[in-house]
Amino acid sequence: MTTSCDFTALVIDMLGETERCPAPAAAWDDLEQELGIPLPDDYKTLISRYAPVQLNHHLFLNHPSTDRWNLGRFMRDTVDTFMSHSDLTDVVRQGFTDPPFGAPSGLIPLLNSDRGEGLFGAFDAGTGQWRLFACDGDEALYYEYKMPFSEWLHRYLAGEDMFGPGSGVFYPGPIVFESMPMTATEAMIHWKGPERGM
Numbered sequence: 001m002t003t004s005c006d007f008t009a010l011v012i013d014m015l016g017e018t019e020r021c022p023a024p025a026a027a028w029d030d031l032e033q034e035l036g037i038p039l040p041d042d043y044k045t046l047i048s049r050y051a052p053v054q055l056n057h058h059l060f061l062n063h064p065s066t067d068r069w070n071l072g073r074f075m076r077d078t079v080d081t082f083m084s085h086s087d088l089t090d091v092v093r094q095g096f097t098d099p100p101f102g103a104p105s106g107l108i109p110l111l112n113s114d115r116g117e118g119l120f121g122a123f124d125a126g127t128g129q130w131r132l133f134a135c136d137g138d139e140a141l142y143y144e145y146k147m148p149f150s151e152w153l154h155r156y157l158a159g160e161d162m163f164g165p166g167s168g169v170f171y172p173g174p175i176v177f178e179s180m181p182m183t184a185t186e187a188m189i190h191w192k193g194p195e196r197g198m
Contacts, residue, residue: 007150016193023048027065035103042150052180078109117163136164
């Protein structure tokens with residue numbers, strides 16, 4: 001069986017090197033203190049290395065230490081939105097009731113797409129493990145993916161259905177990156193990762 005570290009390396013190989021400065025450890029410490037739980041190591045590694053960015057035209061990765069595209073703000077805003085505007089039937093069916101969204105025991109937003117999809121994590125205090133739940137964005141159905149974040153991201157970028165049945169979007173060739181402008185006047189920049197034989 002492939003380990004989380006293996007998938008983290010596979011994602012880095014797929015995305016290539018970056019000139020971005022990694023998020024300082026203090027930014028993660030502050031966010032985890034606010035959440036009251038530790039975030040997955042592979043999630044922190046990949047977000048720190050590449051965010052803020054949009055991948056393959058759809059997937060947004062926010063960053064813990066930027067003013068714009070701030071991960072902590074994204075998490076708070078998404079929790080508020082889902083708590084006030086969502087049909088919670090499927091969330092309750094998955095076992096989340098008190099409250100179903102937000103740390104430390106509810107669904108915590110990890111990333112989203114421009115198609116209304118969202119990936120959430122849930123921390124199991126008993127085992128210290130994370131569970132991943134993807135919301136399809138259309139019918140507010142939640143699908144559990146029993147794998148580490150890095151495996152989920154690798155499979156998503158390979159075009160698999162990672163937001164529920166029929167959700168896969170495959171783009172052959174290198175991953176396409178789009179910068180998320182840090183000011184209102186900054187232009188968006190596009191670039192591509194290395195060839196990946198797909």
